[in-house]
Amino acid sequence: MANIILLGPPGAGKGTQAKRLVEARGMVQLSTGDMLREAKTSGSEMGRKVADVMARGELVTDEIVIGLIREKLTGAAGGGFIFDGFPRTLAQADALGQLMAEVGQSLDAVIEMRVDDAALVARITGRFTCGGCGEVYHDDTKPTKVAGICDQCGSDNMQRRADDNADALRTRLMEYYKKTSPLIGYYYAKGDLSSVDGLAAMDAVASSIALVLDA
Numbered sequence: 001m002a003n004i005i006l007l008g009p010p011g012a013g014k015g016t017q018a019k020r021l022v023e024a025r026g027m028v029q030l031s032t033g034d035m036l037r038e039a040k041t042s043g044s045e046m047g048r049k050v051a052d053v054m055a056r057g058e059l060v061t062d063e064i065v066i067g068l069i070r071e072k073l074t075g076a077a078g079g080g081f082i083f084d085g086f087p088r089t090l091a092q093a094d095a096l097g098q099l100m101a102e103v104g105q106s107l108d109a110v111i112e113m114r115v116d117d118a119a120l121v122a123r124i125t126g127r128f129t130c131g132g133c134g135e136v137y138h139d140d141t142k143p144t145k146v147a148g149i150c151d152q153c154g155s156d157n158m159q160r161r162a163d164d165n166a167d168a169l170r171t172r173l174m175e176y177y178k179k180t181s182p183l184i185g186y187y188y189a190k191g192d193l194s195s196v197d198g199l200a201a202m203d204a205v206a207s208s209i210a211l212v213l214d215a
């Protein structure tokens with residue numbers, strides 16, 4: 001059992017790899033992005049508060065996301081936690097260290113997924129997801145076999161994220177470089193950092209992550 005962080009810019013493939021780890025190892029994915037989108041869909045007060053911030057591509061407050069993670073950490077760990085999209089600031093990283101200590105858990109690895117910026121932009125603009133089963137598609141690189149119909153589950157409920165447009169993406173990248181990328185140095189200094197090539201094929205990325213986990 002291991003608790004890990006997947007670290008990388010938007011579009012690096014964190015969510016995709018996290019889902020594979022959930023299936024392969026029974027790990028528990030904690031995606032603050034998914035939690036915030038759920039809050040938005042459910043129409044809660046917090047969801048309404050964060051909707052505009054997220055659509056612009058800015059980070060929501062540390063207080064909100066730390067609160068979300070705190071709630072989840074009290075649950076059972078299963079095969080370990082995968083932190084996906086959290087922490088995104090140094091304050092969040094410090095808070096995570098404290099929370100883990102409080103529940104008697106440790107952080108075993110931080111896996112940086114490296115991708116170049118041009119690839120990120122191409123990956124994100126063009127991305128859409130099946131609302132039925134969560135399968136991720138792309139206009140150019142992975143279209144559905146039948147337009148508008150999910151290959152996996154047959155749903156016609158295809159969704160595009162409000163922040164997967166050129167303007168919001170520019171902001172997301174800037175937020176990443178200003179606030180999140182310092183975490184690479186932070187975890188390197190702690191001795192927790194491993195890096196994998198996020199541009200490799202999906203299976204190859206999964207193998208690299210498996211190597212880190214089994215080391």
Ligand code: ADP
Nearest residue numbers: 010011032033054057058059060065085086088
């Ligand atoms: P990405 O594809 O950009 O990695 P996520 O789904 O992880 O996207 O997050 C989407 C948005 O949710 C972010 O742009 C931000 O507004 C908000 N968000 C998610 N996680 C955090 C966090 N840890 N701290 C602050 N904001 C967050």
Ligand code: ZN
Nearest residue numbers: 130133150153
């Ligand atoms: Zn589907």
